[in-house]
Amino acid sequence: MSQCLNPDCLYENPQGTSFCQRCGNKIILDDRYLPIKFIGEGGFGRTFQAVDVKRLNTPCVIKQFLPQQAGSASLPKATELFQQEAQRLQELGKHPQIPDLLAFFSQDSRLYLIQEFIDGQNLLEELKTQGKFNESQIKIILTELLPILQFIHDNKVIHRDIKPENILRCKNGNLFLIDFGVSKETSSSIVTKIGTITGTPGYAPPEQFRGMVYPSSDLYSLAVTCVRLLTGHFQNADGSDPLFDTINMEWTWQKYLSLSQELTYVLETMLQDIPKKRYHSAQEVLAALNNPKIQKSVVIPPPQPSNSHKSFTEDLGNGVLLEMIAIPGGTFLMGSSKNEPKRYDSESPQHRITIQPFYMGKFTVTQAQWERVAKSPQVKDKLQPNPSSFSGKNRPVECVSWLDAQEFCARISKSTGKKYRLPSEAEWEYACRAGTTTPFYFGDNITTDLVNYDGNYPYNSGAKGKYRQQTTDVGIFPPNAFGLYDMHGNVWEWCEDDWQENYINAPTEASASINRSGSGNILRGGSWNNGARHCRSASRDSYARVNRSNYVGFRVVVSSST
Structure with missing residues (x-):
């Protein structure tokens, strides 16, 4: 069908x-x-799904400027805002999670804006489909959206309308921030005064209705979005709000749900009425979400993943336990984007991978676990009970080859009846990212307070930090949103795959790539002996499967069907 753009017609031809x-x-x-489908309308106009007939009918979106108050004194301001949206998209569309501007022009005395089409549904639609979000899902949303907001604010733009309808999840699971129709460019100072009060009641912070906005204003709206997704409560038609006490002028969302101290603290700080009492940047929120030291000693309990299967603990005997975390299935973009700083060509091209649910070790295999299994009956090869250079029962085992790790998996599989194995490279990166698309699951950068790496070599102009020159006990740094520890740094981790130079012709499923044409196998995660660049989620290296080193260890996985 072809959709008529005449506001008084909209006939489907x-x-x-x-x-x-x-x-x-x-x-x-x-x-x-060519418009093919009417999507909806708002204060500034109507939106249509369309195709670009000059680009093999590539999907796109048409935004038609048609303000509800046409003819009134507010029309010049509405026109200015629509033009500003086009300018914002042109500037910000460089970010892979913000729709790109394809065209902006006038036809038949009306303004039109053409955008990249993102196939998916917004978080409000997702809420109606799946029901209330849980804590793990909210943490993943925050971890993915905060770097986008930091990018926007670094470009001196404030969105001013963060809400579930403006957060879109595409088919591969990535989140996009959309609708910059009321965004505002800041001056060189942090605060900017605006002439027209904009934003959505029930989401906009108090200062926005006084004509003032800050970067922290977006953080406030993002926190409101999170509590509404957690509780499922929104403003009523009469303007009343079950989550806000208008008498005492305070949020009451906590009475509807129970969250960890960690997430409660973060959301409460983001929701402060006075902007100076909030976090000052998205990067601060991300750091506080992952680092207990920043949260005034608030204890961080491990996040619980949202899965139909449950985590379990394997008893290896003599009081030695192996904790396995349930990792949910999903899809993700494997590899690094072309604009990720300090990336390697071996991480290209990015490609979509579908992951089935599985279990993964909460920590890398420790020396206590290794020693216990090494003393069990041999399957194929002998194992040295104490191979590590750095002694400590809770430190990761190292100086173990890929073949040693295979023998460990064979022995534990035989004793438990479950099929333990090394993760495929795709499973490893999916589990490491835990829904994030940034270089690290902490965000755009790391510090030595978060990860054990050589702090003399920070990432992308970051600050220098400690160089511990050895491994550390597992679990002393914050986990990712799946509850996995030390996926960045400490020791490189063996994967099942044989080394491939890049991802050209890579499979779209999560199985390991096996060719046995060479002697190298995949390592992931970086180590105590590497700079931060090598600790990125997408970073990969190879090592001869017979080699052993004090910066190489491993963790195990089990398929959910076993």
Whole structure:
């Protein structure tokens, strides 16, 4: 079908129609953009799904400027805001999670904006489909959105309308921030005064209705979005709000749910009425979310993943336990984007991978676990009970080869009846990212307070830190959103795959790539002996499967079907 753009018509014409059969209005825009479906309308106009006929019918979105208050004194301001949205998209569309601007023009005395089409659903639609979000899901949302907000604020733009409808999850699971129709460019100072009060009641912070906005104003709206997704409560038609006490002027969302101290502290800080009492940047929120030292000694309990299968603990005997975390299935983009700083060509091209649920070791295999299994009956090869250079029962075992790790898996599989194995490279990166798309699951950077690496070599102009020159006990640094520890740094981790130079012709499923054409196998995660660059989620290296080193260890996985 071809959708008529005449505001008084909107007739659905047969496919390929150039002029509306009802009103005669020209349908195709700029001789290339053909509207095919009416999506919706807001204060500034209407939105249509469309195709670009000059680019093999590539999907796109048409935004038609059609303000509800056309003819009033507010029309010049509305026109200015629509033009500003086009400018913002042109500036910010460089970010892979912000829709790109394809065109901006006037036709038949109306303004049109053409955007990249993102196939998916917004978080409000997702809430209606799946029900209330849990804590793990909210932490993943925060971890993915905060770097986007930091990018926006670094470009001196404030969104001013963060809400579930403006957060879109595409088919591969990545989140996009959309609708910059009321975004505002800041001056060189942090605060900016605006002439028109904008934003959505029930989400906008108090200062926004006084004509002032800060970067922390977006953080406030993001926190409101999170509590509404957690509780499922929104403003009523009469303006009353079950989550806000208008008498005492305070949020009451905590009475509807129970969260960890960690997330409660973060959301409460983001929701402070006075902007100076909030976090000052998205990066601060991300750090506080992952680092207990920043949260005034608030204890961080391990996040619980949202899964239909449950984590379990394997008793290896003599009081030695192996904790296995349930990792949910999903899809993700494997590898690094072309704009990720200090990336390697071996991390390209990015490709979509589908992951089935599985279990993964909460920690890398420790020396206590290794010693216990090494003393069990041999399957194929002998194992040295105490191979590590750095002694400590809770430190990761190291100086173990890929073949040693295979023997460990064979022995534990035989004794438990479950099929233990090394993770595939795709499983490892998926589990490490835990829903994030940034270089690290902590965000755009790391510090030696978060990860054990050589602090003399920070990432992307970051500050220098400690160089411990040895491994540390597992679990002393914050986990990712799946509850996995030390996926960055401490020791490199063996994967099942044989080394491939890049991802050209890579499979789209999570199984390991086995060719046995060489002697190298995949290592992931970086180590205490590497700079931060090597600790990124996408970083990969190879090592001869017979080699042993004091910076190489491993963790195990089990398929959910076993």
